[in-house]
Amino acid sequence: MNRAGVRVDTTAVDAGTSADVAVVGAGPAGLYAAYCAGFRGLSSVLIDALPEPGGQIAALYPEKKIYDIAGHPAVRGRELVDGLVAQVEPFRPVYLLGRTAVSLTSDGGGGWTIGVEGGRRVRAGAVVVAAGLGRSTPRTLPCLGPYQGRGVAYHVPRLDEHRGRDVVIVGGGDSAVDWALALAPIARSVTVVHRRSAFRAHEHGVKRMYASGVRVITGAEVVECRGAGRLEEVRVRVGEEQWELPAQALVAALGFITDLGPIADWGLRMMNRRIMVDATMRTNVPGVYAIGDMCFYEGRVPLISVGFGEAATAANHVAVELRPGSRLAPEHSTGTDGALMS
Numbered sequence: 435m436n437r438a439g440v441r442v443d444t445t446a447v448d449a450g451t452s453a454d455v456a457v458v459g460a461g462p463a464g465l466y467a468a469y470c471a472g473f474r475g476l477s478s479v480l481i482d483a484l485p486e487p488g489g490q491i492a493a494l495y496p497e498k499k500i501y502d503i504a505g506h507p508a509v510r511g512r513e514l515v516d517g518l519v520a521q522v523e524p525f526r527p528v529y530l531l532g533r534t535a536v537s538l539t540s541d542g543g544g545g546w547t548i549g550v551e552g553g554r555r556v557r558a559g560a561v562v563v564a565a566g567l568g569r570s571t572p573r574t575l576p577c578l579g580p581y582q583g584r585g586v587a588y589h590v591p592r593l594d595e596h597r598g599r600d601v602v603i604v605g606g607g608d609s610a611v612d613w614a615l616a617l618a619p620i621a622r623s624v625t626v627v628h629r630r631s632a633f634r635a636h637e638h639g640v641k642r643m644y645a646s647g648v649r650v651i652t653g654a655e656v657v658e659c660r661g662a663g664r665l666e667e668v669r670v671r672v673g674e675e676q677w678e679l680p681a682q683a684l685v686a687a688l689g690f691i692t693d694l695g696p697i698a699d700w701g702l703r704m705m706n707r708r709i710m711v712d713a714t715m716r717t718n719v720p721g722v723y724a725i726g727d728m729c730f731y732e733g734r735v736p737l738i739s740v741g742f743g744e745a746a747t748a749a750n751h752v753a754v755e756l757r758p759g760s761r762l763a764p765e766h767s768t769g770t771d772g773a774l775m776s
């Protein structure tokens with residue numbers, strides 16, 4: 435189980451995993467595609483470079499409320515992801531988390547093999563690329579590397595894990611301010627270290643941060659991490675001075691660099707760094723579909739709700755492709771008690 439309580443299959447993969455559908459990207463679109471595939475009786479493997487499902491929502495704004503998901507007047511990012519994971523769970527998808535999908539090779543008989551980081555392989559009848567903005571790599575500072583995973587992190591999957599800790603947050607954007615506000619009531623202390631004098635974050639959030647008891651040090655940078663094994667304190671340069679701050683956790687909210695990564699070499703027709711699709715979400719490569727923020731068609735609106743619709747469209751077309759003769763429209767879920775459909 436990972437932190438989100440998701441079943442993570444690692445053993446099956448060593449021998450090579452196969453499924454009806456391989457979904458590249460376990461963001462909201464990919465998770466919902468796996469659900470829709472499961473509803474049509476198709477097995478799926480979800481591959482994601484991040485260590486937990488949820489894509490941008492889990493990585494960037496799990497504690498923010500989202501107001502434009504149909505049927506949810508307001509839903510916290512984390513709750514939406516937990517709901518998507520719970521919804522697909524009856525169909526037992528295999529999650530390969532913390533692994534980048536690096537290659538896509540035709541097996542010659544209509545199926546595909548995806549090479550996954552570490553040399554493993556996933557075989558599938560169809561592939562749904564739900565890779566969002568692509569691979570994202572957190573911006574970092576040289577001194578943070580040795581303590582990564584030992585107190586240094588790039589996002590906060592669970593606020594509660596910082597209960598009673600001294601937390602240092604590095605950065606000056608919305609994420610830094612949001613984490614500071616969210617952690618202020620939970621952590622023993624929260625200190626925001628920002629190298630400029632002004633914050634890039636929304637003014638309202640910055641005002642709340644200054645009023646919240648969070649310590650803010652501007653014109654400063656973290657220059658050293660210390661601790662035997664785990665992080666215990668950080669050294670901060672402030673002008674000519676160096677300060678030592680107790681820190682059992684440091685959150686580097688410095689942003690992410692995104693790039694297409696290996697997907698750029700898969701032979702998929704692209705437009706503006708997105709994969710071009712038709713109305714069925716098919717790409718130019720037979721058996722390969724693209725959905726969510728990674729896909730391109732004229733007029734696409736980059737919203738979670740739009741990705742959900744694309745996921746349903748892709749999964750049902752995959753079902754017809756893999757099971758010729760089956761209907762494109764699924765049964766209505768109301769009549770099924772959620773049971774598998776074909």
Ligand SMILES: Cc1cc2nc3c(=O)[nH]c(=O)nc-3n(C[C@H](O)[C@H](O)[C@H](O)COP(=O)(O)OP(=O)(O)OC[C@H]3O[C@@H](n4cnc5c(N)ncnc54)[C@H](O)[C@@H]3O)c2cc1C
Nearest residue numbers: 459461462463482483489490534535565566568726727738
């Ligand atoms: C701060 C913020 C607030 C937002 N607020 C809203 C909002 O209120 N409403 C709304 O509708 N939208 C909002 N969005 C946009 C929304 O988050 C995205 O539209 C949505 O996450 C796209 O979903 P997706 O599944 O297509 O891709 P993503 O969520 O980007 O997930 C894609 C996943 O693919 C993985 N991946 C990429 N390449 C590979 C590879 N080669 N191998 C393995 N894995 C790979 C990535 O690691 C990632 O986890 C917001 C975005 C941000 C940043």
